[in-house]
Amino acid sequence: MEYYGIESYSDAQVKKLGLVGLSGLGKIVSSGTKSSIYDIITERIIEIIQSNDNLVWRKSWTTNKEGQPNFPMNYSSKLNYQGFNGYFIKWQMVAIKHDCPYFMTYKQVTEKGGNIKKGAKAYTACFYTRDLYRHLQTGKTITAIKYKELSNSEKANYQQSFTLKVYNIFNANDIEGIKFDEKWKGVAVSKKEQIANCEKIYTKMPNKPQLHFGGDRAYYTPNFDSVQMPNITDFKIPQEYYSTLFHELVHSTGNSERLNRKFGKGMNDPQYAFEELIAELGASYLCGHTKIDYFTLNNSAAYIKNWKKSVVEELRANNKAIFKAASDAQKSCDYILGKLDKEIYRKFKGKVETPKVGDKSRPVFSKSLKLREEKERLKGDVLMLTIRVKKNAKFKEKLALELDKYLKTLNGLSGLDSELTSLKAKKKFLTNLLKGDNDDFRVIGRRVGLSYRTSPIKKK
Incomplete structure (x- = not known):
């Protein structure tokens, strides 16, 4: 027990x-x-x-x-x-x-x-x-x-x-005084074997979610039981792609028809951080299972520093959190590997045919699903572009405040299509702003007494 x-x-x-x-x-x-x-x-x-x-x-x-x-x-x-x-x-x-x-x-x-x-x-x-x-x-x-x-x-x-x-x-x-066998000592595993092991994780997963490719973000969408991944060629090394995929597959086990976990509503929701901890632990386990080192798409020092801070805060707020997270991560991996009781898998009612990992072909979506997935990608694009603009030395604090005001004016009316329209407008505006050729910049700049400069922002 x-x-x-x-x-x-x-x-x-x-x-x-x-x-x-x-x-x-x-x-x-x-x-x-x-x-x-x-x-x-x-x-x-x-x-x-x-x-x-x-x-x-x-x-x-x-x-x-x-x-x-x-x-x-x-x-x-x-x-x-x-x-x-x-x-x-x-x-x-x-x-x-x-x-x-x-x-x-x-x-x-x-x-x-x-x-x-x-x-x-x-x-x-x-x-x-x-x-x-x-x-x-x-x-x-x-x-x-x-x-x-x-x-x-x-x-x-x-x-x-x-x-x-x-x-x-x-x-x-x-x-x-005890002679231990040496079976534990390492053995070289070829890259071909590693990739083959990784491929099997998704292809053999019972009740697997849909897998779609494209864009520069990886995420799981519970409402449509789908994992969105960048193409494998967009990663520096294949292992990085698979460790990211494993992270999202662990998320997918929280679906109400699988292991039924709460996902949380955003970065400030403790349940969101807890779910991310489960996915991190589960991905590390699956990377060990497939004989690859645990690479990650977000392995910068800043990412690790932020993770440490949020993880420590969560652990101190709830001294049972790490016990529950490790337990849920283990159960998630067992689900993915088909090790749980058969009755758990029989409860699933939403199974759909999905393309193989690495296959760039995409299944036919309904218009609603296409729009919602596009909206998720645009939200990520707008967030990253806004961060880039505000971090650039040319855009001072007062200008950043005016920028926020302007972006709010681009918010559309309620409804999916109007929200997509506003997201597209924001992305276009921010992209042009970074290039230094947007007329709206002149208006915003004049509000805070800054002159318009045509020199583009230098790439890092």
């Missing part, structure tokens, strides 16, 4: 796994205090994010000798850590600079006749216990043994309680 993407164990399972009474671990979460495990884990993640030059989840998931990605694994059970633990342990590997993905608990090490190296740094993993039952009215808890003694009517007043606890695991690099 999982909760927040983290395995939960009964009291008997906890004892069998040796996860009790170790170095003061297993401390019960107190959700109303700063010392809660949620806070401790969140602060640890923030520390890792802030001390890393890049976004920590973009570090490559290396590939082993068997051609499989090196996701963290419990060496005794030979099972990969899933959900939050999978991501969290990987981020700790990045911070500690370990490359071997094998881990064991202290008990597992001693049972195998091994020892922990002196000065070794333990990794943190999490689990939920489900040995308590909480009364729905009073909030008081009782043990599983007491719960079994209740009548059926009394049991109806209780709900199983999940308690977050943590435990230590140790990396193979810090373990002596």
